[in-house]
Amino acid sequence: MARKNGEAISGGEPSSSLPTLKLSRTNYRIWSMTMEVYLDSHDLWQAVAGENVTKKKDRMALSAIMSAVSEEQLLLLDAKKTAKENWEILRQRNLGVExxxxxxxxxxxxxxxxxxxxxxxxxxxxxxxxxxxxxxxxxxxxxxxxxxxxxxxxxxxxxxxxxxxxxxxxxxxxxxxxxxxxxxxxxxxxxxxxxxESREEEQALLENAMSKARIDNEEGFSSADRGRGRGRSRGRGRNASADGRERRLFDK
CATH class of the missing domain: 1.10.1200 (Non-ribosomal Peptide Synthetase Peptidyl Carrier Protein; Chain A)
Structure with missing residues (x-):
């Protein structure tokens, strides 16, 4: 396949540039997805899927695959085999045996x-x-x-x-x-x-705070009332003592 001005030429018809992502030992999943999209967009995925295609399309698909693998992976391929067969070689090599x-x-x-x-x-x-x-x-x-x-x-x-x-x-x-x-x-x-949930939580906190404030106010009022009651009791006690002393003096 010849190239001219960065474009691949096959059968005298120019196409978009070949895929730039190269298959490595660690990127098969991403590479296979990228290649499937590329081949499908060029009406070549049928060759890999095993559908009946012309020999020209099969060679074009294989050429695209071979151009997108590293030299190490390229040694695994066989140019005499179909695009589907070579795709399967790469698949098994990178994903393991069946x-x-x-x-x-x-x-x-x-x-x-x-x-x-x-x-x-x-x-x-x-x-x-x-x-x-x-x-x-x-x-x-x-x-x-x-x-x-x-x-x-x-x-x-x-x-x-x-x-x-x-x-x-x-x-x-x-x-x-x-x-x-x-x-x-x-x-x-x-x-x-x-x-x-955030609004409900804020509302619950506000209601708890208001409830606590009411309880504190009620307890404060109760304490004040008890204090005043003790003061009156002490006052009555002092008055009673004074009256008793006065009666004893009078009796004498």
Whole structure:
């Protein structure tokens, strides 16, 4: 494949520049997603997917793949094989043999089924854990329908989000919205809940403070009344003593 002014030329037809991201030992997941988008945008993904394509398209797809791997990874490829066969070589080399892949898939599925949002997590934090598992499963070749992923995500949420979930179900939106849209809606709802909880907490603190002030005032009034009562009793006692002394003097 020749190049002219930074563009790849195949069969005399110019195309956009080849992918710049190179496959390394540690970036297969990101690389494979990037390459899938690139090949699909150039109508070449069918060659990797194993659909019937012309030899020209197969060579174009393989050329794009080979241009996006490091020299070390390039040695694994065979130019005599198809784009699909070489893609599978890279996949197995970077993800392990099929037995290891299946073991990894089963572990991720168990994690997926057991995952629930815990109290300390925010929606964003839980969503990051959830989407990581979904991304890993899809990159390992597992089919994950978006509507099933959305429903599972909502089931994993705590009961405080039930109102929003019920609303989506009642209006038949669950089969139409994406996971990102649901996460966005839940994040907004979470902010509203936190704001309401904050206002309720402030109101409770204010009411407690007012109640304590009333109790303190009532106790202050009671103490003052008792003080005045003791003063009157002492006064009556002194008067009674004086009257007694006067009577004894008179009797003498």
């Amino acid at each position: 037995r290891v892949i299946q073991s990894r898939i089963q572990a991720l599925k168990r994690e997926y089924e057991l995952l629930n949002m815990s109290k300390p997590d925010s929606v964003d934090e839980f969503a990051a854990k959830f989407t990581r598992i979904i991304s890993d499963l899809r990159n390992l070749g597992e089919e994950m329908a978006e509507k099933e992923v959305v429903r599972h995500f909502l089931r994993a949420m705590p009961s405080k989000f039930d109102a929003l979930t019920l609303s989506l179900e009642q209006f038949g939106e669950l089969d139409k919205v994406s996971l990102d849209e649901v996460i966005g809606s839940l994040t907004v709802h979470e902010m509203w809940l936190r704001d309401r």
